[in-house]
Amino acid sequence: MKTRILGYVALAAVAAVTAVALFVVPSDRNQGDAQRIMYPHVASAWLAYLSFGVTALAGIGWLWKRDLRLDAVAHAAAEIGVIFTAFAIWGGMMWGRPIWGVFWQWEDPRLTTTALLLMLYVGYLLLRRLTDDPERRATRAAIVGIVAAIDIPIVHFSVEWWRGLHQTATIGSPDRVLDPAAPMAFVGTLLGTLGAFTLAWLYLMIRRYQLARAEVAREEARRLDRLMSARTAAVAR
């Protein structure tokens, strides 16, 4: 019941910030309406990093405490993180097309880094699907999740360097909105979007966690079923 209320609150909050970002806050002088993409884009990127942090921490927790509930948390976070990562990339490309003239800009290190991030965690999810035994799956996934999280800063740093040794910073960095001189309306809308999206993230996390627990319970029941029917067949013979 509490979760359902959280869901409605999150839905209302996301609807509210969407309306504000689309119709209330003024558009950017240079970028026009395309700049409005920045609000969900930045919020999604933040939730992607949050998700993968949770996956790594829950993975460490599993290796330490051997509690399958922690593995369910890691699974839920990774799956939701992949969705937000994909959404962030998609938003970035939609913004890049009118502003940069291209969907994909190799000069922007964050775009490339985020794409690699997506690949890391798609691999993580595929690995989970290919392993049947819950404890083995938890261990493999935990290790891959931890190493992926360690790799993210190195990837980010190296890609930034790769591009940055010769060129200067890219134009129109969305982060500039957080400049202290930026209009309060922009900063307020961005913070509101961050809050609303985080509420939605929390709701999705709880639901996906419950689902992951139910999946493991069903797997376990099926395995017992198979064992039982094998035993009955053996006795009948």
Added chain:
Amino acid sequence: MSTLRAEARIALAVARKDALAELRGRHATVSTLFFAAVVLLLFGLALGPDAARLAAAAPGLLWLAVVFAGILAVNRLHLLETDDGALEQLALYPVARRAIYVGKALGGFAVMLLLGVLVLGAVGVLFAVDVAKAWLPLLVTVVLGAAGVAAVGTFYAGVTVRLRAREAMLPLLMLPVLAPLLLGAVKASAAALAGDPFDELGAWLQLLVAFDVIMIVAGMATYGYLLEDG
């Protein structure tokens, strides 16, 4: 100090076992080398025949060939252990898991080093790049790159070795993690070949060292869990 020495001995014993098996069976090296050769030839077809363009792309082609072939090599080296439950035997040894990881990674490193040096030579011949001119920085780059591929590959081969779909999963898991290594090694090789005009070679080599150290430590810390119930 004595535990460190004991663990080093275990690691060397594991590496020696892998090297011996490889020398006798040649599971990893031969097929991997020819795979790298085919990759280089296809790169030449895809980007050639303009010699200037091929020479400009040579550092990237070198490292893509090494990384692609490296995936095959580490997979082969780990596949060896699945025969006759050898991995379970290895897990039963009452020794530190990190020593076993270091040993397996050393075996992989030896194969990768051989591969890297030979591919470097092949790139020099095929794409008309003067590798002899800058042999020392190129060799250092190959050593660091081989160590990184072996460190990451040993670890991910351990994750995927028991999967049915390991041939698809190993590259999918490994390649994004290896992205910083690819960048560092390509940039270092290109700088070395160009005579390091922007004085950036040292920085890229440092990136490779940092990547190698971080991945070796991560592998040492987690390989035991893989061996136990991964």
